[in-house]
Amino acid sequence: MNAPHVGTHLVPEFHPRAMPIALLEALKTRFGTQLSTAQVIREQHGRDESAFTVPPPDAVVFAENTQDVVDVVKLAAQYKVPVIPFGVGSSLEGHLLAVQGGISIDVGRMNQVLAINAEDLTVTVQPGVTRKQLNDAVKSTGLFFPIDPGADASIGGMAATRASGTNAVRYGTMRENVLALEVVTASGEVIRTGTRAKKSSAGYDLTRLMVGSEGTLGLMTEITVKLYPLPEAVMAAIVSFDTLADAVNTTIQIIQMGLPIARCELLDATTVRIVNQYAKLDLREGAMLLMEFHGSPAGVQEQVEVAQAIADEHHGHAFEWAKTPEERTRLWTARHNAYFAGVQSVPGCKAITTDACVPISRLSDALLDSVTEAQQSGIPYFMVGHVGDGNFHMGYLIDPNKPEERELAEQLNHRLVTRALALGGTCTGEHGVGLHKMGFLVDETGAGAVAMMRAIKQALDPDNIMNPGKIF
Amino acid sequence: MNAPHVGTHLVPEFHPRAMPIALLEALKTRFGTQLSTAQVIREQHGRDESAFTVPPPDAVVFAENTQDVVDVVKLAAQYKVPVIPFGVGSSLEGHLLAVQGGISIDVGRMNQVLAINAEDLTVTVQPGVTRKQLNDAVKSTGLFFPIDPGADASIGGMAATRASGTNAVRYGTMRENVLALEVVTASGEVIRTGTRAKKSSAGYDLTRLMVGSEGTLGLMTEITVKLYPLPEAVMAAIVSFDTLADAVNTTIQIIQMGLPIARCELLDATTVRIVNQYAKLDLREGAMLLMEFHGSPAGVQEQVEVAQAIADEHHGHAFEWAKTPEERTRLWTARHNAYFAGVQSVPGCKAITTDACVPISRLSDALLDSVTEAQQSGIPYFMVGHVGDGNFHMGYLIDPNKPEERELAEQLNHRLVTRALALGGTCTGEHGVGLHKMGFLVDETGAGAVAMMRAIKQALDPDNIMNPGKIF
Secondary structure (H helix, E strand, O other), rough: OOOOOOOOOOOOOOOOOOOOOOOOOHHHHHHHHHEEHHHHHHOOOOOOOOOOOOOOOOOOEEEHHEEEEEEEHHHHHHOOOEEEEEEEOOOOOOOHHHHHOOOOEEEEOOOOEEEEEHHOOOEEEEEOOOOHHHHHHHHHEEEOOOOOOOOOHHHHHHHHHOOOOHHHHHOOOOOOOOEEEEOOOOOEEEEEOOOEEEEEEEEHHHHHHHOOOOOOOOOOEEEEOOEEEEEEEEEEEEEEOOOHHHHHHHHHHHHHHOOOOOEEEEEEEHHHHHHHHOOOOOOOEEEEEEEEEEOOHHHHHOOOHHHHHHHHHOOOEEEEEEEEEHHHHHHHHHHHHHHHHHHHHOOOOEEEOOOOOOOOHHHHHHHHHHHHHHHHOOOOOOEEEEHHHOOOEEEEEEOOHHHHHHHHHHHHHHHHHHHHHHHHOEEEOOOOOOOOHHHHHHHHHHHHHHHHHHHHHHHHHHOOOOOOOOOO | OOOOOOOOOOOOOOOOOOOOHHHHHHHHHHHHHHOOHHHHHHHHHHOOOOOOOOOOOOOEEEOHHHHHHHHHHHHHHHHOOOEEEOOOOOOOOOOOOOOOOOEEEOOOOOOOEEEEEEOOOOEEEEOOOEEHHHHHHHHHHHOOOOOOOOOEEEEEHHHHHOOOOOHHHHHHHHHEEEEEEEEEEEOOOOEEOOOOOOOOOOOOOHHHOOOOOOOOOEEEEEEEEOOOEOOOOOEEEEEOOOHHHHHHHHHHHHHOOOOOOOOEEEOOHHHHHHHHHHHHHOOOOOEEEEEEEOHHHHHHHHHHHHHHHHHHOOEEEEEEEEOHHHHHHHHHHHHHHHEEEEEEHHOOEEEEOEOOOOOOOHHHHHHHHHHHHHHHHOOEEEEEEEEEEEEEEEEEEEHHHHHHHHHHHHHHHHHHHHHHOOOOOEEEEEOOOOOOOHHHHHHHHHHHHHHHHHHHHHHOOOOOOOOOOOOO
C-alpha cells in the first residue's frame, strides 16, 4: 500500500507497456505530421526540471484542438496505452516522465486565448497558453493574471499541478483562481466543470478535483481563470537582516497582522551571495526579504509603513523602496535570478528541490533548522521562499552521476519534510507529488486518504492510462 | 439518466429501505438514550427550510464524538441502511429529507471548538459548532470567521452545502475557507484531508471534494477553517434607488473596479415594503443597496468615496452611513429581517427559493427579468441578493396546500434558472442541489459531468448509504 520513499528508490522504476504497431499506425493515419516518433522529439518530451531520468515516451502527438486530444485518448484507451499531457516541460517532480511508456500529448499548439471577459474579470484559454502570453493578451483591458510560479509555465500545467508562486499570498493559487474547465476524460469524452459564476454549490467540485490531479484523471483542454484589476499603485522593497530568524519573524508578524501583502519572498545569505556572483550585483550578503504591496496609493503607503515598522523591530537594514516598474525590476533581480544562479553555481549539477509549506507560526521552526542542516552537511544549496504562505524551497545541488550526493540530498529532504509534517504542514506547497513525493503523500495524508484517491482514480480511469505511475 | 426537473415532480418520491429490527436493536445496545425513535424527534429531523414533505427518518442518533459516528455508519453499512447528517436543520433544498428512510445522525452535541490557532489564523471545530458560537469562541483573539449565510447554521452543514452569504464577496465561500477535514467514510473509516498549511499540491483535493458534497460521500467530524483579523475600521451604508436597474448597475461597476467591498446586498422595492411592514420601519421604498467596507481607516474612507461616487452616478438617494456597531446593526435590520419578513408576509405560506448566480456583467439580465416575471405573475415574493457575487434569491410565497401555486413558483424558478444558465451562470450559488435542483444540475453541467459525479459516488459509497437520493 505505502509507496516507497524517494531516497530509498533513487531512480524511478520503468515498467513500459507494449506499444502496439497497430496503434502507431492508427495514430499516423489520423495525425500525419502531428505525430512524431523521432528520438530527439521523444527525448524532449520525456524530461522535466526534475533530476530523474527514464526512457522517453514512445510517441508524441502535437494536439491542435480538443478533437485531437479526444482522438488520441480514444485510441490510447482502445489499446490501454498511457497518455501524458505536456505543456512546456517546466514541472519539477517528474510529472511528465513516461514511467510506463506511452504517448506524450503536447498541447503547445493549443495556445489560443479563447475569450477575454474583462467585464466579468475572467478569461478562457487553451492549456498551452503560457502565463506571460496570457498577461500580454489581457494587458489592454487593465486586468492581469497574478499567478507567477517563476517559469513561464503553461496554464494547463499550472492547473494540473495546482501551482502558485510569488503572488499567491495575496491572490491565492490555481485552486482559488480556476473557475471552470473543459476536460477530456479517460474514455475520450468531453465534459465541462464549473461555470463563469464566481461561486457555485452545484454538486461535486469537479473543477478542484481536476486542478492538482497532475493529468491522472483527465486532460484539460479549456481553462477559465479569474483576472484582477491592475493595482492602482505598486510599491516594492528589499530589506536585509543579520539573521535568518529576523527575516522569518518579520514575515510571520506581517502575515499575522493581516497585512494584504502581494509578495513576500525570502533568500538566505548563501543564496544572496550566489546571486551576487551570478549577476555581478553588490547586495548586502544577509538574509533578504523582498516585498511588494498592491492597492490604492494611500493603501499602499499604509502597508509600507506597517511593514517597515515591523522590519525595523527585527533589525532590518538597507531598506530600498521602488515605485516605478524599472526600479522594481532592479530590486527583484535577485529573486528572479535565484533559481538559475543556484543551479549554475555548481557546474553540471542538478537541483533536488524541496517544497514544504507550514502554518505561518511554524515557519521559523521549519525553515531555520532545514537551512542549518544543509549548511552542516556541506552540500551546496540555494534557498528561496514564498514565505508569506509558509512555503520555502531548498535546492540541493548534486552531481547526478554521484549516487552518494543524491542520497545525501534526499536524506536532507526527508528530514525537512518529516519536520514540516510534524508542524502541521504539507510536503508540497505548489510543485505537486509527481514521482518525487509519493512516499511523503502517505505520511502526510495517511493511508485512508490515499486509498480514497486511488478509488477515485480507479473509478475515472479504470485502465490506468492517464499519466500512470504518478501521485500514488 | 436525467433526473426529472422539479416542477414536473412537485413532491419528492419516497422509496424507504427496510429498517431491520436487528439494526435497531444493535443501535439501542450501543447508543442507549442517544438513540431516539420517538415520532416528534424523528419529525424534527425529517424536515428543513424547504417546502418539501416526506416521512421522517426511522431513527435519530445523537452523536457525541467521532467514534459514535463511526459506529453508526458501520452498523448502517452492515445493513445497507441510509445515514443522513443533521446540523441545525437550516438547509433549504431538502438536503436532510429521508427520501429512502434510514438514520439521522444529529451532530448537534459535537459542538466543541477543538483548537484555536490564532497565530496561524485557523480554528478546528466539530461539525455541530454554529457560526455564531465559533465567532464567540474566537472573539478574544481579535479574529473572526466571516462566512455568514444568515441562519446560525452549523459549520458542518455550511461545509456540506458549500455555503457562503453576505461576506463572501470579499472573503470567499466555504470552498475557499475550509483548510482540512476529518471525515468518516461510507465504510466507517476515519480519514483526514488537508493540513493547516495555507496551500498544498499534495494529491487530489479531497477537502474540496467533500465540501459541497451534501453528506453523500462522507460525514465530516472535524473541520479546520480560516480566520481573519477583525478589520481595524468598518463602515456600512444603505442607498436607495428609483429603479432596480440603477442599484444593479451600481453593484456591477463596484465589482468591476475591483473595490474590495465586504458586503454588497440588494433588496427590491417590494421587499423593502415588506420589511417596513414587518419591522415597523420607515425606509424609502425603492431598490436598496446595503454595503459594508472593511480595512484600515484610510482604506475604508477611500472605498466609501469610490462607492458613493458610483452610486451617485446611478442616482442613488438617501445615503446613510454608519460607523459604530450599533448604527450598523440599525442599518442592516432591513437585510436581516428580509427572509422572515418575507415568509411572514403571507400567513401560512412556504417559500420556494431560487439561488442563481451569474457572472457579474450579466447580473442585470438575470435579475431584472426575473423580478419582472414574478411581478407579472402576481405571486407574492421577496427578493434579496448577494449581488456583489452575482447571486440573488427570489422567495416565491406559496400556500403549500395549493398545488397550482407550487406549480407557478416552480415555473418561475425554471425560467429564472434557464436564463441564468444561458448567461454562463449556475443554478445554485450557495444553497446546494439537494432534492430541489437535481434536474437543473444536468442542464448546467451536462450529462458527462453528472456521470463523473456518479462514478465518484459509486466508488466511495458503493452501497449508496450516505444521504442517498440527493444531488443526482
